[in-house]
Amino acid sequence: MQEPTFLILTALAAQPLHGYGVIRAVDELSAGEVKLRPGTLYGALDRLAEQGLVTVDREEAVEGRLRRYYRLSDTGAAALQVQIERLRRHATAAEIQLGKRLGGALTFGTASALTFGTVTG
Amino acid sequence: MQEPTFLILTALAAQPLHGYGVIRAVDELSAGEVKLRPGTLYGALDRLAEQGLVTVDREEAVEGRLRRYYRLSDTGAAALQVQIERLRRHATAAEIQLGKRLGGALTFGTASALTFGTVTG
DNA sequence: ACGGAATATAACGGTGACCGTACTATCGAC
DNA sequence: GTCGATAGTACGGTCACCGTTATATTCCGT
Structure with a gap:
Protein backbone atom coordinates (compact mmCIF):
# COMPACT_ATOMS: atom_id res chain seq x y z
CA MET A 1 0.00 0.00 0.00
CA GLN A 2 1.36 3.38 -1.01
CA GLU A 3 1.22 6.73 0.70
CA PRO A 4 -1.80 8.22 -1.12
CA THR A 5 -3.85 5.05 -0.50
CA PHE A 6 -2.87 5.00 3.16
CA LEU A 7 -3.91 8.64 3.57
CA ILE A 8 -7.24 8.02 1.85
CA LEU A 9 -8.04 5.26 4.35
CA THR A 10 -6.88 7.57 7.15
CA ALA A 11 -9.16 10.36 5.92
CA LEU A 12 -12.15 8.02 5.88
CA ALA A 13 -11.44 6.56 9.33
CA ALA A 14 -13.14 9.30 11.33
CA GLN A 15 -16.25 9.71 9.19
CA PRO A 16 -17.63 9.04 5.68
CA LEU A 17 -16.60 11.62 3.08
CA HIS A 18 -17.29 12.27 -0.58
CA GLY A 19 -14.44 12.46 -3.10
CA TYR A 20 -13.64 16.10 -2.78
CA GLY A 21 -13.89 15.85 1.00
CA VAL A 22 -11.18 13.18 0.90
CA ILE A 23 -8.93 15.48 -1.13
CA ARG A 24 -9.32 18.23 1.49
CA ALA A 25 -8.92 15.84 4.45
CA VAL A 26 -5.69 14.36 3.04
CA ASP A 27 -4.39 17.85 2.42
CA GLU A 28 -5.03 18.75 6.07
CA LEU A 29 -3.82 15.43 7.52
CA SER A 30 -0.51 15.74 5.69
CA ALA A 31 -0.11 19.42 6.60
CA GLY A 32 -0.37 20.38 2.92
CA GLU A 33 2.32 17.91 1.83
CA VAL A 34 0.03 15.62 -0.14
CA LYS A 35 -2.36 17.08 -2.70
CA LEU A 36 -4.43 14.26 -4.22
CA ARG A 37 -5.17 14.50 -7.93
CA PRO A 38 -8.63 13.35 -9.05
CA GLY A 39 -7.06 10.55 -11.09
CA THR A 40 -5.23 9.24 -8.04
CA LEU A 41 -8.24 9.56 -5.76
CA TYR A 42 -10.96 7.93 -7.81
CA GLY A 43 -8.63 5.22 -9.06
CA ALA A 44 -7.64 4.37 -5.49
CA LEU A 45 -11.25 4.57 -4.29
CA ASP A 46 -12.33 2.09 -6.99
CA ARG A 47 -9.52 -0.32 -6.05
CA LEU A 48 -10.25 -0.02 -2.34
CA ALA A 49 -13.98 -0.62 -2.92
CA GLU A 50 -13.10 -3.68 -5.01
CA GLN A 51 -10.96 -4.98 -2.14
CA GLY A 52 -13.75 -4.26 0.34
CA LEU A 53 -11.68 -1.79 2.38
CA VAL A 54 -14.12 1.03 1.66
CA THR A 55 -17.82 0.91 0.79
CA VAL A 56 -20.23 3.45 -0.68
CA ASP A 57 -22.01 4.95 2.32
CA ARG A 58 -24.72 6.87 0.48
CA GLU A 59 -25.32 8.99 -2.59
CA GLU A 60 -26.68 12.46 -2.10
CA ALA A 61 -28.07 14.55 -4.92
CA VAL A 62 -27.10 18.11 -4.03
CA GLU A 63 -28.62 20.54 -6.50
CA GLY A 64 -28.59 18.14 -9.40
CA ARG A 65 -25.02 17.05 -8.62
CA LEU A 66 -24.28 13.57 -7.40
CA ARG A 67 -22.28 13.41 -4.20
CA ARG A 68 -21.04 9.91 -3.37
CA TYR A 69 -19.96 9.28 0.21
CA TYR A 70 -17.39 6.59 0.97
CA ARG A 71 -17.04 4.82 4.33
CA LEU A 72 -14.15 2.82 5.80
CA SER A 73 -15.30 -0.77 6.30
CA ASP A 74 -14.33 -2.86 9.34
CA THR A 75 -11.95 -4.74 7.04
CA GLY A 76 -10.50 -1.40 5.95
CA ALA A 77 -10.02 -0.29 9.56
CA ALA A 78 -8.20 -3.53 10.31
CA ALA A 79 -6.03 -3.10 7.20
CA LEU A 80 -5.22 0.45 8.25
CA MET B 1 9.75 6.68 -1.81
CA GLN B 2 8.31 3.20 -1.57
CA GLU B 3 8.77 0.47 1.00
CA PRO B 4 11.50 -1.56 -0.79
CA THR B 5 13.54 1.58 -1.44
CA PHE B 6 13.16 2.72 2.16
CA LEU B 7 14.34 -0.68 3.42
CA ILE B 8 17.34 -0.67 1.08
CA LEU B 9 18.45 2.67 2.53
CA THR B 10 17.82 1.30 6.03
CA ALA B 11 19.93 -1.78 5.29
CA LEU B 12 22.82 0.38 4.09
CA ALA B 13 22.64 2.78 7.05
CA ALA B 14 24.72 0.69 9.44
CA GLN B 15 27.45 -0.39 7.03
CA PRO B 16 28.23 -0.77 3.32
CA LEU B 17 26.85 -3.96 1.77
CA HIS B 18 26.98 -5.67 -1.60
CA GLY B 19 23.79 -6.57 -3.49
CA TYR B 20 23.13 -9.93 -1.94
CA GLY B 21 23.97 -8.56 1.50
CA VAL B 22 21.21 -5.97 1.04
CA ILE B 23 18.72 -8.72 0.16
CA ARG B 24 19.58 -10.58 3.38
CA ALA B 25 19.60 -7.44 5.52
CA VAL B 26 16.15 -6.35 4.28
CA ASP B 27 14.84 -9.84 4.91
CA GLU B 28 16.07 -9.64 8.52
CA LEU B 29 15.04 -6.03 9.12
CA SER B 30 11.47 -6.76 8.00
CA ALA B 31 11.30 -10.01 10.00
CA GLY B 32 11.00 -12.01 6.78
CA GLU B 33 8.12 -9.88 5.46
CA VAL B 34 10.01 -8.33 2.57
CA LYS B 35 12.01 -10.51 0.19
CA LEU B 36 13.73 -8.31 -2.40
CA ARG B 37 13.85 -9.62 -5.96
CA PRO B 38 17.05 -8.93 -7.91
CA GLY B 39 15.13 -6.82 -10.38
CA THR B 40 13.78 -4.65 -7.57
CA LEU B 41 17.14 -4.37 -5.84
CA TYR B 42 19.43 -3.41 -8.69
CA GLY B 43 16.84 -1.14 -10.25
CA ALA B 44 16.44 0.70 -6.95
CA LEU B 45 20.20 0.79 -6.36
CA ASP B 46 20.74 2.37 -9.79
CA ARG B 47 18.07 4.99 -9.13
CA LEU B 48 19.42 5.76 -5.66
CA ALA B 49 22.97 6.09 -7.01
CA GLU B 50 21.68 8.44 -9.72
CA GLN B 51 20.03 10.57 -7.01
CA GLY B 52 23.20 10.52 -4.93
CA LEU B 53 21.56 8.79 -1.96
CA VAL B 54 23.91 5.82 -2.21
CA THR B 55 27.42 5.60 -3.68
CA VAL B 56 29.62 2.71 -4.70
CA ASP B 57 31.88 2.16 -1.69
CA ARG B 58 34.36 -0.23 -3.29
CA GLU B 59 34.54 -3.09 -5.73
CA GLU B 60 36.09 -6.28 -4.49
CA ALA B 61 37.17 -9.02 -6.85
CA VAL B 62 36.48 -12.19 -4.91
CA GLU B 63 37.97 -15.02 -6.92
CA GLY B 64 37.15 -13.61 -10.31
CA ARG B 65 33.69 -12.40 -9.31
CA LEU B 66 32.99 -8.73 -8.91
CA ARG B 67 31.45 -7.77 -5.58
CA ARG B 68 30.20 -4.20 -5.55
CA TYR B 69 29.66 -2.59 -2.16
CA TYR B 70 27.16 0.24 -1.80
CA ARG B 71 27.30 2.90 0.90
CA LEU B 72 24.66 5.29 2.20
CA SER B 73 25.78 8.85 1.46
CA ASP B 74 25.26 11.74 3.88
CA THR B 75 22.50 12.94 1.56
CA GLY B 76 21.00 9.46 1.73
CA ALA B 77 21.12 9.45 5.53
CA ALA B 78 19.36 12.81 5.61
CA ALA B 79 16.73 11.55 3.14
CA LEU B 80 16.18 8.47 5.28
C1' DA C 1 33.70 -36.30 -9.55
C1' DC C 2 29.06 -34.83 -10.00
C1' DG C 3 24.75 -32.52 -8.92
C1' DG C 4 22.42 -29.23 -6.33
C1' DA C 5 21.94 -25.36 -3.21
C1' DA C 6 23.56 -20.91 -2.04
C1' DT C 7 25.99 -16.80 -3.46
C1' DA C 8 26.16 -12.99 -6.72
C1' DT C 9 24.84 -9.86 -10.56
C1' DA C 10 22.50 -8.55 -14.90
C1' DA C 11 18.68 -8.01 -18.15
C1' DC C 12 13.98 -8.57 -19.81
C1' DG C 13 9.01 -7.63 -20.26
C1' DG C 14 4.78 -6.84 -17.71
C1' DT C 15 1.67 -4.65 -14.32
C1' DG C 16 -0.39 -1.21 -11.79
C1' DA C 17 -0.38 2.91 -8.85
C1' DC C 18 0.09 7.39 -9.47
C1' DC C 19 0.34 11.80 -12.08
C1' DG C 20 -0.98 15.52 -15.31
C1' DT C 21 -4.32 17.31 -17.73
C1' DA C 22 -8.58 18.25 -19.72
C1' DC C 23 -13.49 18.19 -19.65
C1' DT C 24 -18.18 18.92 -17.71
C1' DA C 25 -21.02 21.45 -14.45
C1' DT C 26 -22.76 24.43 -10.53
C1' DC C 27 -22.33 28.24 -7.42
C1' DG C 28 -20.74 32.60 -5.30
C1' DA C 29 -17.64 36.60 -5.58
C1' DC C 30 -15.90 40.51 -7.94
C1' DG D 1 -19.18 37.89 -17.29
C1' DT D 2 -15.33 35.85 -15.74
C1' DC D 3 -12.81 33.80 -12.16
C1' DG D 4 -12.19 30.50 -8.56
C1' DA D 5 -13.87 26.84 -5.62
C1' DT D 6 -16.55 22.73 -5.52
C1' DA D 7 -17.40 18.06 -7.58
C1' DG D 8 -16.70 14.21 -10.48
C1' DT D 9 -15.12 11.64 -14.90
C1' DA D 10 -11.85 10.23 -18.45
C1' DC D 11 -7.46 9.35 -20.63
C1' DG D 12 -2.70 8.87 -21.72
C1' DG D 13 1.85 8.69 -19.79
C1' DT D 14 5.56 7.42 -16.48
C1' DC D 15 8.03 4.85 -13.30
C1' DA D 16 8.79 1.74 -9.43
C1' DC D 17 8.33 -2.69 -8.60
C1' DC D 18 7.68 -7.64 -9.78
C1' DG D 19 8.54 -12.17 -11.94
C1' DT D 20 11.50 -14.56 -14.42
C1' DT D 21 15.50 -15.97 -16.80
C1' DA D 22 20.39 -16.10 -17.64
C1' DT D 23 25.07 -16.61 -16.10
C1' DA D 24 28.89 -17.88 -13.10
C1' DT D 25 31.14 -19.41 -8.92
C1' DT D 26 31.59 -21.67 -4.33
C1' DC D 27 30.29 -25.01 -0.96
C1' DC D 28 28.33 -29.31 0.46
C1' DG D 29 26.61 -33.94 0.21
C1' DT D 30 26.86 -38.33 -2.01
Whole structure:
Protein backbone atom coordinates (compact mmCIF):
# COMPACT_ATOMS: atom_id res chain seq x y z
CA MET A 1 0.00 0.00 0.00
CA GLN A 2 1.36 3.38 -1.01
CA GLU A 3 1.22 6.73 0.70
CA PRO A 4 -1.80 8.22 -1.12
CA THR A 5 -3.85 5.05 -0.50
CA PHE A 6 -2.87 5.00 3.16
CA LEU A 7 -3.91 8.64 3.57
CA ILE A 8 -7.24 8.02 1.85
CA LEU A 9 -8.04 5.26 4.35
CA THR A 10 -6.88 7.57 7.15
CA ALA A 11 -9.16 10.36 5.92
CA LEU A 12 -12.15 8.02 5.88
CA ALA A 13 -11.44 6.56 9.33
CA ALA A 14 -13.14 9.30 11.33
CA GLN A 15 -16.25 9.71 9.19
CA PRO A 16 -17.63 9.04 5.68
CA LEU A 17 -16.60 11.62 3.08
CA HIS A 18 -17.29 12.27 -0.58
CA GLY A 19 -14.44 12.46 -3.10
CA TYR A 20 -13.64 16.10 -2.78
CA GLY A 21 -13.89 15.85 1.00
CA VAL A 22 -11.18 13.18 0.90
CA ILE A 23 -8.93 15.48 -1.13
CA ARG A 24 -9.32 18.23 1.49
CA ALA A 25 -8.92 15.84 4.45
CA VAL A 26 -5.69 14.36 3.04
CA ASP A 27 -4.39 17.85 2.42
CA GLU A 28 -5.03 18.75 6.07
CA LEU A 29 -3.82 15.43 7.52
CA SER A 30 -0.51 15.74 5.69
CA ALA A 31 -0.11 19.42 6.60
CA GLY A 32 -0.37 20.38 2.92
CA GLU A 33 2.32 17.91 1.83
CA VAL A 34 0.03 15.62 -0.14
CA LYS A 35 -2.36 17.08 -2.70
CA LEU A 36 -4.43 14.26 -4.22
CA ARG A 37 -5.17 14.50 -7.93
CA PRO A 38 -8.63 13.35 -9.05
CA GLY A 39 -7.06 10.55 -11.09
CA THR A 40 -5.23 9.24 -8.04
CA LEU A 41 -8.24 9.56 -5.76
CA TYR A 42 -10.96 7.93 -7.81
CA GLY A 43 -8.63 5.22 -9.06
CA ALA A 44 -7.64 4.37 -5.49
CA LEU A 45 -11.25 4.57 -4.29
CA ASP A 46 -12.33 2.09 -6.99
CA ARG A 47 -9.52 -0.32 -6.05
CA LEU A 48 -10.25 -0.02 -2.34
CA ALA A 49 -13.98 -0.62 -2.92
CA GLU A 50 -13.10 -3.68 -5.01
CA GLN A 51 -10.96 -4.98 -2.14
CA GLY A 52 -13.75 -4.26 0.34
CA LEU A 53 -11.68 -1.79 2.38
CA VAL A 54 -14.12 1.03 1.66
CA THR A 55 -17.82 0.91 0.79
CA VAL A 56 -20.23 3.45 -0.68
CA ASP A 57 -22.01 4.95 2.32
CA ARG A 58 -24.72 6.87 0.48
CA GLU A 59 -25.32 8.99 -2.59
CA GLU A 60 -26.68 12.46 -2.10
CA ALA A 61 -28.07 14.55 -4.92
CA VAL A 62 -27.10 18.11 -4.03
CA GLU A 63 -28.62 20.54 -6.50
CA GLY A 64 -28.59 18.14 -9.40
CA ARG A 65 -25.02 17.05 -8.62
CA LEU A 66 -24.28 13.57 -7.40
CA ARG A 67 -22.28 13.41 -4.20
CA ARG A 68 -21.04 9.91 -3.37
CA TYR A 69 -19.96 9.28 0.21
CA TYR A 70 -17.39 6.59 0.97
CA ARG A 71 -17.04 4.82 4.33
CA LEU A 72 -14.15 2.82 5.80
CA SER A 73 -15.30 -0.77 6.30
CA ASP A 74 -14.33 -2.86 9.34
CA THR A 75 -11.95 -4.74 7.04
CA GLY A 76 -10.50 -1.40 5.95
CA ALA A 77 -10.02 -0.29 9.56
CA ALA A 78 -8.20 -3.53 10.31
CA ALA A 79 -6.03 -3.10 7.20
CA LEU A 80 -5.22 0.45 8.25
CA GLN A 81 -4.22 -0.74 11.72
CA VAL A 82 -1.86 -3.30 10.14
CA GLN A 83 -0.30 -0.56 8.01
CA ILE A 84 0.15 1.71 11.04
CA GLU A 85 2.09 -0.99 12.84
CA ARG A 86 4.13 -1.63 9.70
CA LEU A 87 5.09 2.04 9.44
CA ARG A 88 6.01 2.15 13.14
CA ARG A 89 8.22 -0.93 12.87
CA HIS A 90 9.98 0.40 9.78
CA ALA A 91 10.54 3.82 11.32
CA THR A 92 12.02 2.32 14.46
CA ALA A 93 14.18 -0.17 12.56
CA ALA A 94 15.53 2.59 10.30
CA GLU A 95 16.31 4.86 13.22
CA ILE A 96 18.24 2.12 14.99
CA GLN A 97 20.21 1.38 11.82
CA LEU A 98 20.98 5.07 11.40
CA GLY A 99 22.18 5.11 15.00
CA LYS A 100 24.74 2.45 14.11
CA ARG A 101 26.01 4.58 11.25
CA LEU A 102 29.72 5.30 11.53
CA GLY A 103 31.90 7.68 9.55
CA GLY A 104 29.00 9.82 8.34
CA ALA A 105 28.00 13.16 9.77
CA LEU A 106 26.31 12.43 13.08
CA THR A 107 22.72 13.62 13.04
CA PHE A 108 21.62 14.87 16.45
CA GLY A 109 18.51 13.31 17.88
CA THR A 110 18.84 9.91 16.24
CA ALA A 111 20.47 8.52 19.40
CA SER A 112 17.09 8.76 21.11
CA ALA A 113 16.03 5.76 19.04
CA LEU A 114 18.39 3.65 21.11
CA THR A 115 16.25 4.22 24.18
CA PHE A 116 13.51 2.17 22.48
CA GLY A 117 15.45 -0.98 23.22
CA THR A 118 15.50 -4.03 20.93
CA VAL A 119 13.50 -4.03 17.73
CA THR A 120 14.23 -7.41 16.20
CA GLY A 121 11.71 -10.22 16.34
CA MET B 1 9.75 6.68 -1.81
CA GLN B 2 8.31 3.20 -1.57
CA GLU B 3 8.77 0.47 1.00
CA PRO B 4 11.50 -1.56 -0.79
CA THR B 5 13.54 1.58 -1.44
CA PHE B 6 13.16 2.72 2.16
CA LEU B 7 14.34 -0.68 3.42
CA ILE B 8 17.34 -0.67 1.08
CA LEU B 9 18.45 2.67 2.53
CA THR B 10 17.82 1.30 6.03
CA ALA B 11 19.93 -1.78 5.29
CA LEU B 12 22.82 0.38 4.09
CA ALA B 13 22.64 2.78 7.05
CA ALA B 14 24.72 0.69 9.44
CA GLN B 15 27.45 -0.39 7.03
CA PRO B 16 28.23 -0.77 3.32
CA LEU B 17 26.85 -3.96 1.77
CA HIS B 18 26.98 -5.67 -1.60
CA GLY B 19 23.79 -6.57 -3.49
CA TYR B 20 23.13 -9.93 -1.94
CA GLY B 21 23.97 -8.56 1.50
CA VAL B 22 21.21 -5.97 1.04
CA ILE B 23 18.72 -8.72 0.16
CA ARG B 24 19.58 -10.58 3.38
CA ALA B 25 19.60 -7.44 5.52
CA VAL B 26 16.15 -6.35 4.28
CA ASP B 27 14.84 -9.84 4.91
CA GLU B 28 16.07 -9.64 8.52
CA LEU B 29 15.04 -6.03 9.12
CA SER B 30 11.47 -6.76 8.00
CA ALA B 31 11.30 -10.01 10.00
CA GLY B 32 11.00 -12.01 6.78
CA GLU B 33 8.12 -9.88 5.46
CA VAL B 34 10.01 -8.33 2.57
CA LYS B 35 12.01 -10.51 0.19
CA LEU B 36 13.73 -8.31 -2.40
CA ARG B 37 13.85 -9.62 -5.96
CA PRO B 38 17.05 -8.93 -7.91
CA GLY B 39 15.13 -6.82 -10.38
CA THR B 40 13.78 -4.65 -7.57
CA LEU B 41 17.14 -4.37 -5.84
CA TYR B 42 19.43 -3.41 -8.69
CA GLY B 43 16.84 -1.14 -10.25
CA ALA B 44 16.44 0.70 -6.95
CA LEU B 45 20.20 0.79 -6.36
CA ASP B 46 20.74 2.37 -9.79
CA ARG B 47 18.07 4.99 -9.13
CA LEU B 48 19.42 5.76 -5.66
CA ALA B 49 22.97 6.09 -7.01
CA GLU B 50 21.68 8.44 -9.72
CA GLN B 51 20.03 10.57 -7.01
CA GLY B 52 23.20 10.52 -4.93
CA LEU B 53 21.56 8.79 -1.96
CA VAL B 54 23.91 5.82 -2.21
CA THR B 55 27.42 5.60 -3.68
CA VAL B 56 29.62 2.71 -4.70
CA ASP B 57 31.88 2.16 -1.69
CA ARG B 58 34.36 -0.23 -3.29
CA GLU B 59 34.54 -3.09 -5.73
CA GLU B 60 36.09 -6.28 -4.49
CA ALA B 61 37.17 -9.02 -6.85
CA VAL B 62 36.48 -12.19 -4.91
CA GLU B 63 37.97 -15.02 -6.92
CA GLY B 64 37.15 -13.61 -10.31
CA ARG B 65 33.69 -12.40 -9.31
CA LEU B 66 32.99 -8.73 -8.91
CA ARG B 67 31.45 -7.77 -5.58
CA ARG B 68 30.20 -4.20 -5.55
CA TYR B 69 29.66 -2.59 -2.16
CA TYR B 70 27.16 0.24 -1.80
CA ARG B 71 27.30 2.90 0.90
CA LEU B 72 24.66 5.29 2.20
CA SER B 73 25.78 8.85 1.46
CA ASP B 74 25.26 11.74 3.88
CA THR B 75 22.50 12.94 1.56
CA GLY B 76 21.00 9.46 1.73
CA ALA B 77 21.12 9.45 5.53
CA ALA B 78 19.36 12.81 5.61
CA ALA B 79 16.73 11.55 3.14
CA LEU B 80 16.18 8.47 5.28
CA GLN B 81 15.73 10.63 8.38
CA VAL B 82 13.10 12.69 6.53
CA GLN B 83 11.27 9.49 5.56
CA ILE B 84 11.38 8.20 9.14
CA GLU B 85 9.69 11.35 10.38
CA ARG B 86 7.17 11.12 7.56
CA LEU B 87 6.24 7.55 8.54
CA ARG B 88 5.93 8.53 12.20
CA ARG B 89 3.64 11.46 11.40
CA HIS B 90 1.43 9.34 9.16
CA ALA B 91 1.22 6.50 11.70
CA THR B 92 0.23 8.89 14.48
CA ALA B 93 -2.28 10.77 12.31
CA ALA B 94 -3.90 7.52 11.18
CA GLU B 95 -4.15 6.20 14.72
CA ILE B 96 -5.81 9.38 15.91
CA GLN B 97 -8.30 9.21 13.04
CA LEU B 98 -9.04 5.58 13.83
CA GLY B 99 -9.64 6.60 17.44
CA LYS B 100 -12.38 8.97 16.23
CA ARG B 101 -14.05 6.15 14.36
CA LEU B 102 -17.67 5.62 15.42
CA GLY B 103 -20.10 2.84 14.55
CA GLY B 104 -17.42 0.35 13.60
CA ALA B 105 -16.09 -2.43 15.79
CA LEU B 106 -13.96 -0.77 18.43
CA THR B 107 -10.39 -2.01 18.21
CA PHE B 108 -8.83 -2.23 21.63
CA GLY B 109 -5.56 -0.42 22.05
CA THR B 110 -6.14 2.29 19.49
CA ALA B 111 -7.31 4.69 22.19
CA SER B 112 -3.72 4.85 23.44
CA ALA B 113 -2.98 7.02 20.42
CA LEU B 114 -4.98 9.78 22.04
CA THR B 115 -2.39 10.10 24.78
CA PHE B 116 0.06 11.37 22.16
CA GLY B 117 -1.71 14.71 22.15
CA THR B 118 -2.18 16.90 19.08
CA VAL B 119 -0.72 15.85 15.75
CA THR B 120 -1.70 18.64 13.35
CA GLY B 121 0.83 21.24 12.33
C1' DA C 1 33.70 -36.30 -9.55
C1' DC C 2 29.06 -34.83 -10.00
C1' DG C 3 24.75 -32.52 -8.92
C1' DG C 4 22.42 -29.23 -6.33
C1' DA C 5 21.94 -25.36 -3.21
C1' DA C 6 23.56 -20.91 -2.04
C1' DT C 7 25.99 -16.80 -3.46
C1' DA C 8 26.16 -12.99 -6.72
C1' DT C 9 24.84 -9.86 -10.56
C1' DA C 10 22.50 -8.55 -14.90
C1' DA C 11 18.68 -8.01 -18.15
C1' DC C 12 13.98 -8.57 -19.81
C1' DG C 13 9.01 -7.63 -20.26
C1' DG C 14 4.78 -6.84 -17.71
C1' DT C 15 1.67 -4.65 -14.32
C1' DG C 16 -0.39 -1.21 -11.79
C1' DA C 17 -0.38 2.91 -8.85
C1' DC C 18 0.09 7.39 -9.47
C1' DC C 19 0.34 11.80 -12.08
C1' DG C 20 -0.98 15.52 -15.31
C1' DT C 21 -4.32 17.31 -17.73
C1' DA C 22 -8.58 18.25 -19.72
C1' DC C 23 -13.49 18.19 -19.65
C1' DT C 24 -18.18 18.92 -17.71
C1' DA C 25 -21.02 21.45 -14.45
C1' DT C 26 -22.76 24.43 -10.53
C1' DC C 27 -22.33 28.24 -7.42
C1' DG C 28 -20.74 32.60 -5.30
C1' DA C 29 -17.64 36.60 -5.58
C1' DC C 30 -15.90 40.51 -7.94
C1' DG D 1 -19.18 37.89 -17.29
C1' DT D 2 -15.33 35.85 -15.74
C1' DC D 3 -12.81 33.80 -12.16
C1' DG D 4 -12.19 30.50 -8.56
C1' DA D 5 -13.87 26.84 -5.62
C1' DT D 6 -16.55 22.73 -5.52
C1' DA D 7 -17.40 18.06 -7.58
C1' DG D 8 -16.70 14.21 -10.48
C1' DT D 9 -15.12 11.64 -14.90
C1' DA D 10 -11.85 10.23 -18.45
C1' DC D 11 -7.46 9.35 -20.63
C1' DG D 12 -2.70 8.87 -21.72
C1' DG D 13 1.85 8.69 -19.79
C1' DT D 14 5.56 7.42 -16.48
C1' DC D 15 8.03 4.85 -13.30
C1' DA D 16 8.79 1.74 -9.43
C1' DC D 17 8.33 -2.69 -8.60
C1' DC D 18 7.68 -7.64 -9.78
C1' DG D 19 8.54 -12.17 -11.94
C1' DT D 20 11.50 -14.56 -14.42
C1' DT D 21 15.50 -15.97 -16.80
C1' DA D 22 20.39 -16.10 -17.64
C1' DT D 23 25.07 -16.61 -16.10
C1' DA D 24 28.89 -17.88 -13.10
C1' DT D 25 31.14 -19.41 -8.92
C1' DT D 26 31.59 -21.67 -4.33
C1' DC D 27 30.29 -25.01 -0.96
C1' DC D 28 28.33 -29.31 0.46
C1' DG D 29 26.61 -33.94 0.21
C1' DT D 30 26.86 -38.33 -2.01
